[in-house]
Structures are given as C-alpha cells and as structure tokens.
Amino acid sequence: MDPGIICFQHCGPKVFCFSLPERCPVCEEDLAQANFSLLPFRVPYPFIQASQYPCAVIIKPTTGDFLNDYYNSMDLHIGVTTSSGTIVEFDKNGLRRHRSGQWGQCLLLDQAPGPWAEHWDKTLLQICKQKCWSSKSYSEHKHNCYSFVLTFLMSLNYGNLSNAARSRTVFCEKFIVPRTTSAGKYISLYRKLKEFGFYVHRNKNMCK
Ligand SMILES: [Zn+2]
Known part of the structure; x- marks a missing residue:
C-alpha cells in the first residue's frame, strides 16, 4: 500500500519523487555521481493496516x-x-x-x-x-x-x-485533527507526485 515517496536534497530545495531520477530536476546534474546535501530517504507512510x-x-x-x-x-x-x-x-x-x-x-x-x-x-x-x-x-x-x-x-x-x-468536540480536537492534519500533508504530496512525477519544495525565505 505504501507508494514509497522518496525525499532528497541535491543543490538546494527538497525534491520529492516516487523513484530517484537520473538528473536533478532543479539543476539537471547527473545524480549518479552527485553529492547530495540530504541523502535520499523514504518519507514515512502515515497509514496502517x-x-x-x-x-x-x-x-x-x-x-x-x-x-x-x-x-x-x-x-x-x-x-x-x-x-x-x-x-x-x-x-x-x-x-x-x-x-x-x-x-x-x-x-x-x-x-x-x-x-x-x-x-x-x-x-x-x-x-x-x-x-x-x-x-x-x-x-x-x-x-x-x-x-x-x-x-x-x-x-x-x-x-x-x-x-x-x-465530548465529541474535544475528542475530535485532541485525537482526530492532529492525525488528519499530518496525514493531509502526505496525501497532498502523493497527489502532486501522481500528477507531475516529482515535486520541488522551495523554501519561501530563499526567494527574498
Ligand atoms: Zn541539483
């Protein structure tokens, strides 16, 4: 069930993908011999059986x-x-x-x-x-x-x-909202990858 989302950093921004591309989508450098600033790792799958x-x-x-x-x-x-x-x-x-x-x-x-x-x-x-x-x-x-x-x-x-x-409200605030919020980030990432193949997370502060 785990789609296996991978995250890495090469030349700056974080890149998310389902499998490591040959070239960095940001700078186009060949990743086979590249130095990563953050080595590829699997993003934890939030769901359970x-x-x-x-x-x-x-x-x-x-x-x-x-x-x-x-x-x-x-x-x-x-x-x-x-x-x-x-x-x-x-x-x-x-x-x-x-x-x-x-x-x-x-x-x-x-x-x-x-x-x-x-x-x-x-x-x-x-x-x-x-x-x-x-x-x-x-x-x-x-x-x-x-x-x-x-x-x-x-x-x-x-x-x-x-x-x-x-209380339904308290239960929802304390036990449901925190889980669905963090799972929501994984879900939106998954949908972006499904549509575009990869996703580059640019830190907004770097653009200033
Ligand atoms: Zn790069």
Missing part, C-alpha cells in the same frame, strides 16, 4: 481510501479493533465484527498496551451487547460510528482517551 494493531481506535474515509478519495474530515468513519485485531464498527448496516481488508489504509488514533487487552475486550463485548447498536436505531448524525466508539471509550476508563471521549 487495522488488523495488525490490536486494541486500537482507527479512522478511515467512509468511502474509498485516504490517498485517493479523502477530502474532508466530515467524511470519516471510526472503529476499534479487539485484542486479536478483529475490526468492530457500527454503521447503517448495524454492528459488524470482521477482518476484511477494508481497513487496510487507516489512521491509528490510539492503542492500548498489552496489559489492557482483557479489560478492553470485556468492555467492548459489554457495549456490543447493548440493543441500541442495530441498523434500525442508526442515525447518520445522532447515533452513528462515533456514538459507538465514544460510548465504548467512556466505559473503558483509559486515561486521556476516555476523558476526551466525553
């Missing part, structure tokens, strides 16, 4: 994936994983537990460490048993995926995560 992260809170776009389809934080869907990496989510189809690949490109909001696993699973099971998580009672704005995850987190009593879960 949910099933590989037990006891985690995760988000993804409601439809499609982050790299190609994400535009707006209003279109995010939230879920959790069990201690064995099974995804549990609530949407218009009701409550679902599965291990499908639909969560192959999502953002990790937080993850509880190993000693929490038993309490995590037990609490999650209790919440899942509540009758209100059916497709009939689903409401797009009032009783949705956030209602489910925040209800679970509140009864989990897991530090800052559970405290923030008392």
Whole structure:
C-alpha cells in the first residue's frame, strides 16, 4: 500500500519523487555521481493496516481510501479493533465484527498496551451487547460510528482517551485533527507526485 515517496536534497530545495531520477530536476546534474546535501530517504507512510494493531481506535474515509478519495474530515468513519485485531464498527448496516481488508489504509488514533487487552475486550463485548447498536436505531448524525466508539471509550476508563471521549468536540480536537492534519500533508504530496512525477519544495525565505 505504501507508494514509497522518496525525499532528497541535491543543490538546494527538497525534491520529492516516487523513484530517484537520473538528473536533478532543479539543476539537471547527473545524480549518479552527485553529492547530495540530504541523502535520499523514504518519507514515512502515515497509514496502517487495522488488523495488525490490536486494541486500537482507527479512522478511515467512509468511502474509498485516504490517498485517493479523502477530502474532508466530515467524511470519516471510526472503529476499534479487539485484542486479536478483529475490526468492530457500527454503521447503517448495524454492528459488524470482521477482518476484511477494508481497513487496510487507516489512521491509528490510539492503542492500548498489552496489559489492557482483557479489560478492553470485556468492555467492548459489554457495549456490543447493548440493543441500541442495530441498523434500525442508526442515525447518520445522532447515533452513528462515533456514538459507538465514544460510548465504548467512556466505559473503558483509559486515561486521556476516555476523558476526551466525553465530548465529541474535544475528542475530535485532541485525537482526530492532529492525525488528519499530518496525514493531509502526505496525501497532498502523493497527489502532486501522481500528477507531475516529482515535486520541488522551495523554501519561501530563499526567494527574498
Ligand atoms: Zn541539483
């Protein structure tokens, strides 16, 4: 899933690309024998495969994936994983537990460490048993995926995560916005590379 974005600096500005070009796009020098001022490195891929992260809170776009389809934080869907990496989510189809690949490109909001696993699973099971998580009672704005995850987190009593879960606004500010903002930079870089092949990041101060 990782498109493998590479970053390097040769004669000044940072250059981003999918694979190292023969010549520097800035000065045209042959890169085979060039001295880099910053050696090529792989830009960290911000997304994860949910099933590989037990006891985690995760988000993804409601439809499609982050790299190609994400535009707006209003279109995010939230879920959790069990201690064995099974995804549990609530949407218009009701409550679902599965291990499908639909969560192959999502953002990790937080993850509880190993000693929490038993309490995590037990609490999650209790919440899942509540009758209100059916497709009939689903409401797009009032009783949705956030209602489910925040209800679970509140009864989990897991530090800052559970405290923030008392308010949708606080939870969003503290756990969602920071992740989507940093992922947004990667997404826009990816889209530029897809369109133009490479991207030169010129430091504005250097032009003055
Ligand atoms: Zn150069």
